[in-house]
Amino acid sequence: MDIDEDIKTTENLVLSLRQRHNALIPAANAPPEILCSIFAYHPVKVKRFTTISRPHTWLAILRVCSRWRNTYISTPTLWSDPGAVWLPEMKDYSEVVLERARGAPTDIEFYFADGLSSYRVKLPTALLEAVSWLRTLRVTGQLDTLSKIFRVLNDAPAPLLETLEFNLASDEYDKGHDLRRCRLFGGVAPALKILSLRNCMFAWDWSLLNAPTITELDIKGHSHGPRSTLEELLSVLSNLPRLEYLRLRNCLPDIMHRVAYVQDNRVELQKLAHFELVSNSPFALYAVAAHIRAPTSTNFILHCANFSLAGQHEVDTLHYEVLFEALQSHVFMDGATRQNRVPREGIVLDKHLVVRGSNEDILPCESAMEFGVMRYHEQDDLDAPFDFVRRKQTWEVFVGLTLSWEAGFEPNVAYNLRAQLVAATFGVFLNIAPLTALQAVFVAGDIFRDPAMFAVVFHKAKNVQALTLSADGALEALSGLVDVHNPLGDHLLFPSLKRLCICARPAHEVLSDGNTAFTHLRAMLRRRRDADQDAVDGLRMLDRLGLFHSEMPDAHVQRLGRLVTHGSVDLVTAEDDLDPEEVA
Known part of the structure; x- marks a missing residue:
C-alpha cells in the first residue's frame, strides 16, 4: 500500500513539474525535433481532385505562429510531394x-x-x-x-x-x-x-x-x-531533331488537291517513335506524310476525320488513292510504283492485323485498320499469334489508317456512300502488305458485313494461325470460312488456322444466309477435323476455340470441344475476364 502511495506522489510531482515547465517555456518554443514528431501525425497528402470542405489539420498548424510554420515547411518528411x-x-x-x-x-x-x-x-x-x-x-x-x-x-x-x-x-x-x-x-x-x-x-x-x-x-x-502552309510546318519540324512523339490534329495546311512530292523538302526525324496525323482532307494527310521520313519502327497512323462527301453520289477513287499514297510513302522505298514496290527494311506488316468497325447499324462512325504486333505481359514469346483471350495484352501499331465521322456530321450523306468509301479505302490499304505472310487477324465491327467481301480480301492469307471475330457484321465472316450448303467445296480460307476466337455474339444468332453461328462453327470444325492433316497446304484441325463473352448452351460447347485438338472450348465470361487485382 505504501508503494502505491509513493508512485502516486511521484506522478503528481512530475505532473506539477511539467505544468511549471510549460508555464515558463510554452510548447511553441519546444525544440524542432519534438515539434516535428508531433506534426508527423498530420502530414500533407497532396492528391489530385481533393475536395476541401474544411481546413486540414496540418493547415491549422501552420497558422499557430511563424515558428511552427517555418518548422513545418522546412521538414521534407512531412510532405508527400513537395513539388x-x-x-x-x-x-x-x-x-x-x-x-x-x-x-x-x-x-x-x-x-x-x-x-x-x-x-x-x-x-x-x-x-x-x-x-x-x-x-x-x-x-x-x-x-x-x-x-x-x-x-x-x-x-x-x-x-x-x-x-x-x-x-x-x-x-x-x-x-x-x-x-x-x-x-x-x-x-x-x-x-x-x-x-x-x-x-x-x-x-x-x-x-x-x-x-x-x-x-x-x-x-x-x-x-x-x-492554318500554316506546308513549308511553314516542315520548317518547324526540321528544327526539332530530338522529336520522338508527333501528333497533329486539325492543324494541317488547308490543301484540297494533290500536292506534288518534292524530295528536297522532305524532313527526316530520325528519333521519331510515334507519328499521328488527323485531318478532314486526305490531300493534306498525303502532303505532310509524304514529306516526313520517319524510322521504320515508328507507329505511323493517319486519321481522316469528318471527310466531307456532301453532294456526291459515288465514291471518287482519288479520295482513297491519295490516302494509300500517303501510307505508301512510309512503307516503301523512294520511287515506289504499283509495279515496283520494295518495302523499307524493318517495316513490320507480316505479324498481326486489326480491323475495327464502328458496330453501328446506321452510320459507320469510326473504322480502323492497323498492322502491328500484339504483345503479352505474361509471356516472352512476342511473335506468338494473338487470340484475344489472354489478359494483359498490349497492341503496338506500326502502320494504321482510321476513317471517322462525328455523330450528326452531314446527315444528308447516304450510309451506303460512307460504307463504300470505307470498304474501298481499306481494300486498297491492304495492298501495302504481303497478306501471304500474315500470322494473325482480328476483325470487329461492320466493315466485312458481306461474307463474299471477307473471302475476297483474305483469300491470300494462307498462313494466318489465329483469327478473332467480334461483334455484329464481323460474325458474318463465319459464313466466309465455310459454305454450310457445300462443306466439301473448294472455298477454303485460313487453311493454317490454329486458334479461333468468337467474341460477344450468341450461338443462336441467325446469320445472313439463314444459318446460326453454331451451325457455321460446327461445319467448319468438322471440315478441318476430317481433312487430310498430312496434305501440303491443306486444312488443319483447329487447336483451340475460344468463346469470349459469347452465350452458348453447355451441350453446344461440349459438341464443339470434341472437334478441336485441345478437347474443350476456352470459355471466357465477363466475370472470368476481370483482373484479380482490380477485384481485390
Whole structure:
C-alpha cells in the first residue's frame, strides 16, 4: 500500500513539474525535433481532385505562429510531394505549397471546371516567384480565366520548364486564346521537352514551337485558328531533331488537291517513335506524310476525320488513292510504283492485323485498320499469334489508317456512300502488305458485313494461325470460312488456322444466309477435323476455340470441344475476364 502511495506522489510531482515547465517555456518554443514528431501525425497528402470542405489539420498548424510554420515547411518528411501544386483544389493553401517547394523543380496544374464559378483563383504572388523553378505547367479549363495566368507567365524566365500543356475548353463560337499575343517565359524555355496545345490560336513561328529540345509535340488546332502552309510546318519540324512523339490534329495546311512530292523538302526525324496525323482532307494527310521520313519502327497512323462527301453520289477513287499514297510513302522505298514496290527494311506488316468497325447499324462512325504486333505481359514469346483471350495484352501499331465521322456530321450523306468509301479505302490499304505472310487477324465491327467481301480480301492469307471475330457484321465472316450448303467445296480460307476466337455474339444468332453461328462453327470444325492433316497446304484441325463473352448452351460447347485438338472450348465470361487485382 505504501508503494502505491509513493508512485502516486511521484506522478503528481512530475505532473506539477511539467505544468511549471510549460508555464515558463510554452510548447511553441519546444525544440524542432519534438515539434516535428508531433506534426508527423498530420502530414500533407497532396492528391489530385481533393475536395476541401474544411481546413486540414496540418493547415491549422501552420497558422499557430511563424515558428511552427517555418518548422513545418522546412521538414521534407512531412510532405508527400513537395513539388506538386493543383489549383483550384489547393487554392486555400497553394501559397504554402509553393513556399515549401522553393528552389525545387515544381509541377503545377490549374484546372477550371467552370470559368464563371467560384473557381476564379486569385493567383498568389508566390506563383510569379515559382516560375523560375517550374518543371511542369498544365492549364485546363475555360478561356476567360486565363488572363491572370498569362500575365504572370509573360517574360518570366523558366529555365527548368520541361512540360507545358494548355488544354482549353472550346466550341465553335469561341475565338480561342491567342498565344501569338503572349510572350510566355520571354519566348525562351531551354529545357522544354513536352509541348501540348489544344484549342489555342497560335502561329507556327511561335518561339516555343521552335525549341530544339522538344521531344513530344501534341497539337489540336482551334476550329477557327489560322492554318500554316506546308513549308511553314516542315520548317518547324526540321528544327526539332530530338522529336520522338508527333501528333497533329486539325492543324494541317488547308490543301484540297494533290500536292506534288518534292524530295528536297522532305524532313527526316530520325528519333521519331510515334507519328499521328488527323485531318478532314486526305490531300493534306498525303502532303505532310509524304514529306516526313520517319524510322521504320515508328507507329505511323493517319486519321481522316469528318471527310466531307456532301453532294456526291459515288465514291471518287482519288479520295482513297491519295490516302494509300500517303501510307505508301512510309512503307516503301523512294520511287515506289504499283509495279515496283520494295518495302523499307524493318517495316513490320507480316505479324498481326486489326480491323475495327464502328458496330453501328446506321452510320459507320469510326473504322480502323492497323498492322502491328500484339504483345503479352505474361509471356516472352512476342511473335506468338494473338487470340484475344489472354489478359494483359498490349497492341503496338506500326502502320494504321482510321476513317471517322462525328455523330450528326452531314446527315444528308447516304450510309451506303460512307460504307463504300470505307470498304474501298481499306481494300486498297491492304495492298501495302504481303497478306501471304500474315500470322494473325482480328476483325470487329461492320466493315466485312458481306461474307463474299471477307473471302475476297483474305483469300491470300494462307498462313494466318489465329483469327478473332467480334461483334455484329464481323460474325458474318463465319459464313466466309465455310459454305454450310457445300462443306466439301473448294472455298477454303485460313487453311493454317490454329486458334479461333468468337467474341460477344450468341450461338443462336441467325446469320445472313439463314444459318446460326453454331451451325457455321460446327461445319467448319468438322471440315478441318476430317481433312487430310498430312496434305501440303491443306486444312488443319483447329487447336483451340475460344468463346469470349459469347452465350452458348453447355451441350453446344461440349459438341464443339470434341472437334478441336485441345478437347474443350476456352470459355471466357465477363466475370472470368476481370483482373484479380482490380477485384481485390
